[in-house]
Amino acid sequence: ERKEKEEAERQAREKKEEADRKERLELEKMKLDAEMKLLQAKIEAGVMKNEPDGSGARSSDAGAKHPKLPHFQDGRDDLDIWLTRFERFAESNGCPGRNGHYCFVRY
Structure with a gap:
């Protein structure tokens, strides 16, 4: 009976640790996705200026050297x-x- 109780506690602890690990990974993934979207938006908005002919000429006021x-x-x-x-x-x-x-x- 004691061994069964210890085994159940160990399994519960492992389950909780796994759930915590999955939650941390999901939060990290969401954070990286948000950073990537922000960088893409900055690139699209500030670096390239879309021309009507679709040439996508570089904007002279981009300010980046x-x-x-x-x-x-x-x-x-x-x-x-x-x-x-x-x-x-x-x-x-x-x-x-x-x-x-x-x-x-x-x-």
Whole structure:
């Protein structure tokens, strides 16, 4: 009888611990979801300005400074590595597809 009581108490304790753990995980998930939605809203509202033609040109008043891409130095830099870096830079700055270099042309 005593062993049965101890076993029942142990099972109840384990059940409570499992429920507490699930609740903590659910709260953490809700918190992360809220943070993600907030970041997405900030990105959509402040970084990109939707144009009527759907081009999604970068807003000039975004206020965010982006790192500058280093200039290619012939004889010193490997062209393949520099082009890969350029493609990543263009993609991370919201330039569209294969013609991303047009985003950096100054008029």
